[in-house]
Structure formats: structure tokens, C-alpha cells
Amino acid sequence: MLTELVKFRRNTILAIRGLWLHKLRAFLSVLGIIIGIASVIALLAFGKGSMQEALDAIKRQGATNIIARSQKPPDDSATGSRSFVATYGLTFRDYEKFENISVLNRLVPMRVFPREIRRLERMHNGRVVATTPEYMEVNRLEMASGRFLVQQDGILMRNVVVLGSVSADRLFPFDNPLDQTIVLAGQDFQVIGVLKDRMPTGGSGGSQAAEDFNSDVYMPLPTSRRRVGDTIFIRTSGSRGAEKVEISQVTMTVDADVDSREGRQKVKAVGDLVKQILEEGHLKRDFAITIPLDRLEQAEETEQNFKNLLVLIASISLLVGGIGIMNIMLATVTERTREIGIRRALGAKRKDIVLQFLVEAVVQTTIGGILGIGAGIAIAYGVPFASSVFGYRPIPSAPQWDSMIYSFFVSSGIGVLFGLYPAWRAARLDPIEALRHD
Template sequence: MLVLWIRTFQLGVKSLMLHPLRSLLTVLGIFIGVASVIWLLAIGEGISRKAQEQIESLGATNIIIRSIKPPSEQIQSSGLLLQYGITRADYERLVSTIPTITRAVRIRELRQRFSYGGRMVDGRLVGCTPEYKDIVRLEMDRGRFIEDTDLEDLKNYCVLAAGTAERLFPFEDPIGKVIRIEEQYYVVVGVCKPKMPSAGIGGSFAAQDFSSDVYIPITTLWWRIGDVIFTRRAGSLEAEQVELSQITLQVDKTENVISTADVVKATLARYHPTEDYGVTVPLELLEQARITRMMFMIFMGLIAGISLVVGGIGIMNIMLATVTERTREIGIRRALGAKRRDIIRQFLVETVVLSTLGGITGILVGFICPLLSEAIMSAIQILMPRVYDSLPEIVRTMRPVIVPSSVPLAFGIAVAVGVIFGLYPARRAANMDPIEALRHE
């Protein structure tokens, strides 16, 4: 039996080699289908992982509350003073009444101008506590971060982001130097390592760029700058009062995050009728991202599967033409004693050879997807720098990830497509009348 299959295989390969170009084009259809399955799923996985990394960086056990400026007609105002956002009273209320909260981090952010020795940088001034470093996952390059004693003593210390330090101190070590923030002076005690920007996640969490930050003790910010910020626009003076820009709550267990978030929302709703805040729950977003990933992968797989079906149609078309061309050969074989199953086996072997060869080459090319993607992005960066800079951050940093299951899946579908679409031509050849086949010219 094995010898019979080997001889059938040899005969099938010989028949295909009689028309190399036609066979090559047929293989090409399967090759494109298999490669597209692997490539599209790899790209989808890469995008999905990048999005999930952004969400996971916020912490699966965290609840993030941010102040949001509502429409002007909804803001509580006292003359020129506009009051909105979460308050220190909200912080105390949440920490004291919700037992599942293990840690709470207060943050106040302002847009300010930083200067040193004639050099100036417009960036974000962040009043924070020592826990902020762990929450945001900052890493120190030199010096240290804000400490508890700095908060207690209202120290005029600051920590610079990598971009701020590079622009203010291109040729000096910033540690121990004094920078100016508006009309006040702060001593640099640390410099952070570069950190990638975070994308906007959820309706209440905007994208954040950490490259131009300066971090100071939040108590120092309250004492030196206060809660009221004056802005001059179109000849008029506008004052805004915001006590806290963000509160990050850490919950004791993952299973308590959703219920704790519901309590937080209910508590804030009682004291903020204008909804001048937003609550972001990374765990909820993570679950949504996983569901979206599954739907996205299925969608991408279906698109790639269409390519395989098209390749299968190509196989059927070629094999039907082959049956017509080899009608006399089929008649001779039947006259010499070949049975119908022998004819079916012969044509099925040929289709399986075509689909297998296309599947193998498609897998080999599919594996170079990450390398090719990186080469394309490097070429765009060199040849078209403006186009590269205009691309979203997730596109520039995303790298395709080969999904292990996509390889056997694509190959299995390719072979199955070859068998299914080759079965009809094979049966048609086997059902020919030997006498009529011998008369065919």
C-alpha cells in the first residue's frame, strides 16, 4: 500500500512539472492565503498587545479619578473664579470610608515654564508624593525622587524628566542646580530616565507625555502656588480653582476593583452634581481590550481565510482544466484496469502537493513579518521623516507578534482547501466513461 502511494505521489509530481508555470501560479494563490493569515494575525496581536500594555501600565488594581473641566455654564463660579474638579475633601472621604482601598496617591498638574541659564522649556509641573514614582513606573537616572520628608518640610526640591533635563542642562549635570519655575526657584535633586508617552485610555484619561515634566512635593505646590491659577485670554483675566488633578486609588484585591469603583462613583456623585470628574477603571478597560482583541483576531482571520478560499478556487479551476486535457490519459488508465479510486487518488495527490507546497512557503514567508515590518518602519523613518513623525505612537512602536496557533491553523486550512476543492475535479475524472475518454482527441 505504501509503495502504491509513493508511486502515485511520483506520478503526481511528474504531471505537475509538465506545466511548471501553471503549477507555480496555483501554488502562489495558496502561498498568499497562508502568509496573509499569519501576517494579519501577527499584526493584530501586535496592536492588541500594545494597547493592553498601555492599560496594564495603569495597574489592574487601580482606580483613577481625574478632574475634568465641564462646559462653562455648568461650572460653579464666584465672580471671575471658576471652581471644578476633585478636592482634598474627596480624597479624605474616599480613604476614610472605603476599607478596600490600600493606598491613595494625590496629584496636581499645571502647565508652567521652566528656565535655567537663559534656556526655557514649557512643560507640566506635577505636584505629587513619593508613591507617584511607582504608580507611573518612573525610573531614576541620577539622584533621587521626592521623599516623605520633602512633603513634611515643604522643601523646594524638584525632579526633572529626561527631556526637561536634556533641554535645560545640555552640557551640565543638573543635580544640585537651581531652576526657575515662573517666579520661584527649586533645587534639582533627581533626573528620571526617558519614559514613553501613554495613549489616551477611556473618555476620562487623556494621553500623557512625560518628557517635559518637573516633579515637586505636592505640599510645596499647595503652599507656593496654591489652588487658584490665573490665565489671561483676549484681554480678560480668568481664574480657575482646582485642588487635585488626579487621585489614584489602589485596591487590595483584583476581585474587589469593580465593586470599589461603583462605591467611588456613588460617593463622588453626591458631591459633584456637575460631573466635573471622570473615573477610569483599567481592569474594565483590560477586559474590554481582551474581548476586542478576540473579535479583531476573528475578523482578521476571516479576511485572510478569504484569500485561502480564492486560492482553493484557483486549484479547482486548474484541476478542471487538467482533467479536460488529460481525458485520453484517464481513458487509457481505466482501460488498463485502473479503478475509480485510483483516478481520484491521483488527482487528490496533485492538489494536496500544490496546497502543501503553497502552505510551506507561506509559513516561511509569514515568519519574516516582524523583520519586514521593522525594515519598512526604518525605511519610512529615513526616507520620509515627516510621515514617520505624523504616525500615531502605537503604530511607530508596534511590532507584529507571530501567533503560534496561526501556523498550524493556516497550514491545516490550506491542505483542507486543497482536498475540498480538488475533490470535485477528481470525482469528475473518475466518473468518465472509459470508451468516451479513449475517443477524445
Template sequence: MSAKDILKTATRALRVNKGRTVLTMLGIVIGIMSIILVMSIGQGAQDLILGQIQGLGSRTIVVHAGRQPTGPTDVTSLFADSLKERDVEALKKKSNVPTLESVMPMVFGADSAIYGNEKYQVTIFGGTELAGKIFDISVAEGNFVTSDDVASAADVIIIGSKVKNELFGIESALGKKIRIKDKNLRVIGILPKKGQVSFFNFDEAVLLPYTTAQKYIFGIKYFNELVIQADSDATVSQTARDAEMTLRNMHSITDPEKDDFYLETQVDLAQRVSSITDILTYFLAMVAAISLLVGGIGIMNIMLVSVTERTREIGLRKAIGAKNRDILTQFLFESVILTCLGGAIGIFFGIILSIFGAVVIGYFLGQAWPTGISLFAIILGFCVAAFIGIVFGIYPARRASKLNPIEALRYE
């Protein structure tokens, strides 16, 4: 028999029991749909995070206080006090880091902001006048922090759009004072609604001079991070090496294993995030693929039932000249058609759910969530579906092909 005849025969056999065919495909549909959905959401998360990393700029190097975490539960660096003002001054010296353009100390934390009877939990960022350039933010109303504000530890603050709405409503916030801890801070600027920027949601944050935050809010004399800008993309690696050497000299460290700080370029961070999201995405996809195993077993069972029901048909076909290969190919075709059709339907619904999921996630996050549907995921879905059809269809097909035609014709 030609491949065309075998395909027509297999398709006709599947149409005879439409209800059973649909129910058999259901496990494959759900499995492929789950894989597409998980991979899409994972890719969307990766695209979003990498976009936020790139928002810092390719010339950015972040110096974190404390040793590099050994895992996601290692939070010792959050309490490290290894980065001080003298480190900033040393980094600014051209003799130490010739390719450095700027360095900004950062402190951060969380506390309640109070205005009148209103109270709202905010993220607190202490930085300098460079924060606007580094994070690509500007005020919608009022003024930004200045170098004079930093030098004098001025009691000024810039608030995010949501903070403004929660504390002041429709009332003007400029010039008013809000209280954090026991310090009254005058609102000099309001940020536009922007959502997440480089891991920070400035809508729910406040920004003030780091000197003010250190002195009045956190009561510390160290920094959580230093944000360094190289003078060009080509000098990022050299800037990072020089900064690392300078800090080791400042901290009297000769053994790199004893570093009390660590540096990350945007390339380093992007690679680390990509690795983490890839591992998580593929792990979840494997979990979702368990339903494919169930679907494959269901297909094998139904194909075995089909072989039993069509025993006389198989015997008759063999009696008029059909070879074992023809019978095996026909039943294998039926299995693969079932799984590939289920795969196509699963891919379709997976894409629809991915788009819908991106909209829902974006709504709850307050920002656009990328729809990360890739051609790789679609091709993978088809390939997995075909593979399931072959693996779970081969046994029923071989069983059908080995039936004795005389015994098959006697079967009642």
C-alpha cells in the same frame, strides 16, 4: 492500492508537467502568503499596542471627560469640559477613594513651537511631577517638572528629543526659551529618544505643568483626562468603583446613562484593543483569502484538464483492476499535494515578508514593530491549503473515478 503507492503515483503525475504544476500552485502560494502576512502584521500591531497599554502599569485607571464614544467617529469627548479641579480634590480625599495612591490631571493638544526662525508642530502634554512615574519617562538633560512649577503655573517646559533636534540642532537647548501661542517657555529638560510610550510619542512632544498649559496655551479651566493610580493591583476594581461614585456625586448624576465621564482600567483598554485588532485582522485575512478562491478554481480547472488528458491511462488502470476508490483517491491526492505544497511555500514567503514588513514599518514609525508570527497562523495556513485541495479536487477526482473503462480506452 496502498496509500504509499497512490502517493507515489500522484507525485509522479505532478512531476510530469512541472511548469503547469508551478503555475497552478501560484494562486495558493499568494493566498496563503497574504493570510500569513496580514495576520502577522495584525498580531504585531496588537502586541505593540498592548505593550504600550501595559507601559502605563496595571494599577492605572484613566478617567475621560465626556460620555463614552459610541464609535470611532464619535469625537464629542474631545470637547467635553466635565472634569474640573474640584473633581481632583474630591478624588484625593481618603474618605471618598481610600485605595487611591495618586491622581494626575492631564490636558493635551497640538500647536507650533517656535525658536528663532525654526518652527515645529508638537504634541502638547500638560501634567504634573507624577508624569515621569506614570509614563516611565525621565529627562536625559536638565530637570523634570516639580510640584512648585505646577502650583505656580511656571513658564517651564520639557521637550522631546526630536523637538530639540528640529528647533535647536546641535545647539544646547537648556535655559533657552521657545514660544507656543504667545507664551515664552524656558526649556528645563530634554527627554531621551524613546518613541511611542502608552500611545504618546514623546520624541515629538513637549511636557509642561498642566496649570501653565491651561492658562497660557489652551485657555481652559477643565481637564481632558485624569490618570489615577490605585495603591495595589488588588484594589484597582475597588478604586475604579469608588472614583466613579465620587465623580457621579460631584456631578449630581443619579442615572449612569447620563454620565459625563467614563473610566477605563488597563484591563478594559487591553480587552477593547484586542477585540478591535482581532476583528480587523480576521477581516483583512478574509479579504486576502479571496485569492485562495481564485487559486482553488484554477486547481479544479487544471485537474479537469488532467482527467481529460489521462483518460486512456484511467481506462487502462481500471481494466487491470483499479477500483473507483483508487482513482478518486489518486486524483484527490494530487489536488491536496498541489495545495499543501503551495501552502508550505506561501507560509515560507509569508514569514519572510512578515519579518521584512516589521522592519520596514518599524523604520517608518521610529520604533521596533513586533513580528507577530504565531503557530496558529502557520497551522491555519496548512489547514486552509488542505481544505482548498479537498473542496476543489473532489469534483475532478469523482469525475475521473466514474469513467467507463471501455469508453476511456477508446478515447483519442
């Protein structure tokens, strides 16, 4: 065994030296592998980079969330109800049932309705969000001054509101809104806090649509029920209507790790449970359930498909590269027939010849693989850098170390696979014929 290792080491050294003697030729013969590996590594980095952005966005939204929303049924008349008030959506009874789901970290109910807010002669058509203190956490709101809602506000049904930055600016352009009074639905409310300005974004933990949090007004949910009621009147020119919605939306956060299989199954199980609860309690289809995890998994599936496609392309290009190597190796065997004869006469066994040519092929493809990995890294880092230097949006790129390790072994494997036949041809030569060969 030791002697085999000695031979192997010596063969490797000699192979590297032999390649060094024919640098250009060796380089050209592994060019296919270099290009194949480099392009796979670069494309994987770009693919992963852009996919990472999408995945992160979804994860920021709360991949362990389950969002139940009230939805106006498609055709209300079909229910036979001719009432003037359209009653639909999630109810407090649903909410109580949700509260019994033990694996939830958090439940945030919201009731959203448009309302006119006044202060002295100023008026603001804002969106009232009646919710619980956890809302701030879920939506990562930050206070500019004062405080957000607390549990006690709800329990005591205090008439307090927190203003978004735009609503605060509209109602109090010149003075500090804290502790001042606004009028909403005919009631006086005390301003207890103002939020920082926030970019309108895809609502995190909320619906998927972009939400402008800045012109919102927040109040405790029990206060809203008490002071405003569940029925909202909407007046438009020529017609008027009313909607009775107890809760617009409940955002539930499951206590689970979204990166583990068990965690995902837990989230899905809770999603199914929520669906079951709602389907049992509702005659009409007046609710919708959004599970961001589904989108995450879709995105991941897309990424996986992309990867598979790349692997396919890579296999084709490496196959071409490997055939190139085989071609060169076969030419080399013919060219070195005499050398093979000499070695055989001096005592080389067939397997020594196989080993020699196989090592040469593997050394060649492995070096090609390393060069390809290097070129791939250079592209993966260089292109985003160059694009930012020239003032374009940097292409997101996330070089994958595991892909490089795979590439390394795959390139060595190609050497074995495509070197085997030429090596076998070399070993099969008759020593006498080989010695006579010019």
C-alpha cells in the same frame, strides 16, 4: 486499514513524482493558492506589526490603570454659584473612598498648578506637581542626583522639592541645586533631588495629552496643602480668577492581568465603582474618568476587524485558487481517462481512483500552501529589511506562526474540497469506455 495506509503512502509518492514530471504546469496551477496564502501571511504580519506598536504604547501607559481627573464643569454659572472662586474637582474625601478599594495596587494623587518659582534673581514659570512617592514609579522617572519624595516628607509636611531637568537648569545654571533653597508661593523649599531629562511624551499613567515633565517641580502633597492651599489664583491681563481644586488627578492601578478576561473584567468593575463613587459625591459633572483599557480594547477590535477583512480576502483568493485547481484536475481526468481505465481493469476500486486523484490534488495544494507560506515569510521579513536598506522607516512586521499553521491546513483542505469533484468524476468513469479512450 494498513493496506489503506500503504496505498495512501504510495499514492502520495507517485503524486509527488507525477507533479515533478510536470513542474511548470503544477506550479502554474497552484499559483493562485501560492499568491493567496503568501499575501495573507504578509498582510497579517504587517497588520499585526503596526497594531503591536499601538497596543504596546497603550500597555506601557498602564492598561490596568484607571485615571480620575478634575475637570472644570462646562458652564459654571448654571450651578447658580456666583462665587469668585470656582470650586470643582476631586476632593480628599473622594480620595479616601478610593483608598478603600481593595484590589488597587497603588493610588497616586496629583495636584497640578502653575506657579512662579524663584531662586535669588532667577525665576521659572513651572508647573508644580504635588504628589506622593509612588508618582515616580508610575511615570518611570529617573533621578539624576539626590532622591525623590519619600513617605516621611509627606507625613512631616517637609518643605522639600524635586526639580525636573529644565527647571533645575533654569534656576541653577551654574551650580549644583542639591540642598539649595528655592522660593515658591512665598515659602522656602529645599531641593532634595533632580530628575534626568525625559522626552516629552504622552503621559504614562497621567492624562492622555503630551506632558513635558522636565519643567516640573515636585513636592509632597500634604506640604502643598499646608503651604499653598487648595485655592489657586490665576491672574491674566484684565481679569483675575481663582480655582479651588483639591486633587487634580488620581491614578489608580488595579491589581490585575490585562491579558486575561478576568483581569479585564476586574479593571472594568473598578472603573464602574470609581464612577459610582464620584457620581454619588458630586453634584456637578466636574470629573472625568479615563480607562486606558477601553482604548486597548478599541485597538484590539480594530485589529480583529482588520483580521476578519483579511480572512474574507483570503477566502476569496483561495476560492479562486481552488477553482483553478479544480479546472486543472478536471482536464487531467479527461487527459488520463485511459489510465483510469487501465487501473480499473487491473483491479482498482472506485475509491482507489478517488484516493489517487484526491491525493494528487491535496499534494499539489499543500505544496502550493508551503510555497505560499515561504513566500509570505520572505515578504514579511524581506520588505522591512529592504525598506531599512533603502533608508525608509522600516515597516513594522510581526509574522504570525499560527496563521502559517492555519494556512497549511487550509491549503490541504482546499485540495480535498476542490479535488473531490474531479476525483469523483474520475471514479465514475465506465472502465470499458475509459479503456477505449485515446
